[in-house]
Amino acid sequence: MKTWATVLAVIAAGALGCGLRPAAAQTKASAKSFDIIDWNGGKFLYGVDYYPEHWPESRWEQDAAMMQAAGINFVRLAEFAWVKMEPAEGQFDFAWLDRALKVLNAHGIKAVLGTPTASPPAWLYAKYPDIAAMDENGVRYRFGSRRNYCLHNPNFIAATQRIVTAMAMHYRNHPGVIGWQIDNELGDPICYDPNCRAAFQRWCRSKFKTLDGLNKAWGTIFWGHTYTSWSEIPLPWNTLFHAHNPSLALDHRRFHSESTRDYLKLQADLLRKLTPGKAITHNDMGLYDNYPMFGEDYSNSLGVGLAHDLMRGSKGNQNFMVMEQEGGLPGWNTFWGRQAAPGLFRTWAYQGVAHGADGICYFRWRTSRYGMEQYWQGILDQDSYPNARYQVVSQTGKELAQLADLLKGSKVVSPVALLVSPDSRWAFHIQPLVKDFDYNRQLGLYYAGFRRAGVSVDVVFPESDFSSYKILVAPSLFVTDQKLVGKLTDFVKNGGTLILTYRSGVKDEHNVVTNQTLPGPLAELAGIEIHDFDPHTNQQQEVAGPDGVGRPARVWFDILTPTTAMPVLSYSKGYYAGKAAMSANRFGQGRVYYVGTELTAEACLEGAKREARGLGIPLGPELPQGVEYAARVKDGKRILFLLNYTEKPQSVILGEAWRNALTGEPEPAEVNIPAFDVKVLVNP
Numbered sequence: 008m009k010t011w012a013t014v015l016a017v018i019a020a021g022a023l024g025c026g027l028r029p030a031a032a033q034t035k036a037s038a039k040s041f042d043i044i045d046w047n048g049g050k051f052l053y054g055v056d057y058y059p060e061h062w063p064e065s066r067w068e069q070d071a072a073m074m075q076a077a078g079i080n081f082v083r084l085a086e087f088a089w090v091k092m093e094p095a096e097g098q099f100d101f102a103w104l105d106r107a108l109k110v111l112n113a114h115g116i117k118a119v120l121g122t123p124t125a126s127p128p129a130w131l132y133a134k135y136p137d138i139a140a141m142d143e144n145g146v147r148y149r150f151g152s153r154r155n156y157c158l159h160n161p162n163f164i165a166a167t168q169r170i171v172t173a174m175a176m177h178y179r180n181h182p183g184v185i186g187w188q189i190d191n192e193l194g195d196p197i198c199y200d201p202n203c204r205a206a207f208q209r210w211c212r213s214k215f216k217t218l219d220g221l222n223k224a225w226g227t228i229f230w231g232h233t234y235t236s237w238s239e240i241p242l243p244w245n246t247l248f249h250a251h252n253p254s255l256a257l258d259h260r261r262f263h264s265e266s267t268r269d270y271l272k273l274q275a276d277l278l279r280k281l282t283p284g285k286a287i288t289h290n291d292m293g294l295y296d297n298y299p300m301f302g303e304d305y306s307n308s309l310g311v312g313l314a315h316d317l318m319r320g321s322k323g324n325q326n327f328m329v330m331e332q333e334g335g336l337p338g339w340n341t342f343w344g345r346q347a348a349p350g351l352f353r354t355w356a357y358q359g360v361a362h363g364a365d366g367i368c369y370f371r372w373r374t375s376r377y378g379m380e381q382y383w384q385g386i387l388d389q390d391s392y393p394n395a396r397y398q399v400v401s402q403t404g405k406e407l408a409q410l411a412d413l414l415k416g417s418k419v420v421s422p423v424a425l426l427v428s429p430d431s432r433w434a435f436h437i438q439p440l441v442k443d444f445d446y447n448r449q450l451g452l453y454y455a456g457f458r459r460a461g462v463s464v465d466v467v468f469p470e471s472d473f474s475s476y477k478i479l480v481a482p483s484l485f486v487t488d489q490k491l492v493g494k495l496t497d498f499v500k501n502g503g504t505l506i507l508t509y510r511s512g513v514k515d516e517h518n519v520v521t522n523q524t525l526p527g528p529l530a531e532l533a534g535i536e537i538h539d540f541d542p543h544t545n546q547q548q549e550v551a552g553p554d555g556v557g558r559p560a561r562v563w564f565d566i567l568t569p570t571t572a573m574p575v576l577s578y579s580k581g582y583y584a585g586k587a588a589m590s591a592n593r594f595g596q597g598r599v600y601y602v603g604t605e606l607t608a609e610a611c612l613e614g615a616k617r618e619a620r621g622l623g624i625p626l627g628p629e630l631p632q633g634v635e636y637a638a639r640v641k642d643g644k645r646i647l648f649l650l651n652y653t654e655k656p657q658s659v660i661l662g663e664a665w666r667n668a669l670t671g672e673p674e675p676a677e678v679n680i681p682a683f684d685v686k687v688l689v690n691p
């Protein structure tokens with residue numbers, strides 16, 4: 008299961024920037040000066056995930072030649088090859104990997120090596136069965152899948168240090184190895200074994216110092232769950248009715264996130280020390296490794312855009328790399344995703360670039376003949392035929408090589424930021440709101456509103472600096488603390504526009520409900536009070552503004568009583584018909600909107616346009632459905648990307664004259680984008 012918020016919090020907490028940075032330049036200041044495109048000799052990093060150990064050595068040369076012909080200049084290797092590199096405890100064999108590197112390097116292809124800890128060998132489980140994670144019923148997962156380990160198991164930590172050290176020492180001076188990927192899609196599973204329980208108890212002790220402090224913060228007086236010794240503190244495991252104290256459960260999420268971060272840091276510290284000069288990255292899961300046809304909404308290019316922006320945000324808005332870009336039909340043992348038109352494999356690569364990627368790595372070079380992923384297509388099928396996907400990937404490789412100089416040093420610049428709160432997301436996971444509520448969808452709605460209006464959006468976190476933005480959208484900001492409220496207040500006082508939505512300000516940092524009038528610590532800022540709310544059950548609600556036009560509303564209805572705010576929309580139905588559903592409040596130099604319900608995508612687009620216009624933020628062109636408009640900026644000039652995800656040609660009217668960055672030709676005012684194609688445009 009993919010739980011991006013776990014790793015997101017790990018990264019937001021600063022353990023490691025996503026994407027690549029040189030190991031020697033991990034501080035914020037120096038990381039800024041690092042350009043991914045400089046990292047492989049000024050080339051756009053264009054790669055594939057390659058598993059030479061799955062194929063006869065006699066095939067490697069032909070693979071490398073085909074990669075080179077497609078413009079591939081790096082491969083990710085070895086992230087599941089622990090048993091090949093350490094076939095028995097403490098005995099190492101890198102000869103096969105050396106040979107593979109030699110073949111690849113001879114074709115100008117460098118390598119990012121994966122530390123293989125996501126896939127420990129069978130012999131390790133046989134010798135130390137307790138390295139396997141334990142489920143909440145107290146049963147250890149059996150050997151057979153991957154990522155099955157306990158982060159607090161001393162034997163697993165020792166084995167990690169041994170393999171990472173051995174790899175680092177062997178490849179520290181290898182010119183064909185440009186960096187490391189640590190583990191693979193960190194985050195799961197959560198382990199409930201005695202080591203993890205003891206570690207959680209230590210974590211609680213270090214956080215709360217006294218049991219009295221913990222008991223008060225968690226409200227353990229409820230049901231008389233007061234702890235009288237640290238050793239009584241449980242994990243949120245298999246209880247009757249799955250009942251857990253939400254405060255304990257949120258702290259447990261934080262504990263797991265920090266444990267994951269510490270594990271990542273353990274490896275990162277070793278690699279930095281032993282291989283200075285090599286870069287370090289990770290392939291974050293869910294919203295980062297990029298499989299558009301695997302999600303629930305296959306056509307949701309905006310969702311993919313949000314995923315890219317979220318990852319750029321986790322690096323403090325620096326450019327990033329996509330370590331796994333969909334290279335073929337996704338499918339596991341028991342299910343299939345959807346096949347994409349070959350052209351989309353190029354359009355998606357450009358979409359990553361448009362959102363700030365300076366490197367794209369396709370998963371995988373060739374579909375496996377073996378194991379769980381026989382259905383998960385690579386670029387090539389098992390027969391290695393240079394199929395349509397290979398042709399498209401080759402075209403893309405040539406183009407990105409051509410665009411490297413133009414792209415170098417350019418970045419996404421956004422007037423709007425979307426505040427993602429991992430604490431709120433976890434809290435909603437622990438206590439789901441109503442069946443229809445989805446925190447990610449809330450993010451997506453407002454994100455899509457601005458993006459469809461042609462306005463770039465950055466993703467920020469509670470720790471980020473908000474001061475450069477004109478608009479900050481904080482959907483369903485359920486969990487807050489004083490520090491965050493102070494930052495939001497300063498942002499608005501200094502002229503920012505803040506958009507809050509329903510169920511904001513409900514919980515304190517311990518996941519305890521506020522005893523202030525809702526929206527709690529945000530009430531003064533929003534200029535409203537909420538004395539009643541209506542979780543949507545079966546009524547069709549509508550909201551209307553001064554124009555009297557009804558707009559559908561759903562999921563949740565906060566019934567607002569404006570204090571200093573003005574009503575913007577009111578409910579049309581039910582016992583609270585006529586009461587405010589949305590408000591606007593002037594505060595300091597800025598303004599706060601509170602949207603007490605879930606509006607439609609069209610209403611969010613309409614609102615985004617109106618607000619951007621009002622603040623002098625330029626809007627993009629009118630866009631046909633299925634066409635994306637995005638921009639990177641370099642030396643004050645924009646590089647435009649028009650991406651057509653549909654099977655029909657589309658056209659977009661741009662007000663100014665633009666030149667095609669690939670052909671050098673001027674584009675007409677009405678730019679035509681063929682089906683599944685892309686236009687990259689620069690000012691003449």
Ligand code: GLA
Pocket residue numbers: 191192290296331370380383
């Ligand atoms: C993830 C993993 C890869 C591979 C792909 C496809 O993203 O990181 O190793 O398993 O999914 O299943």
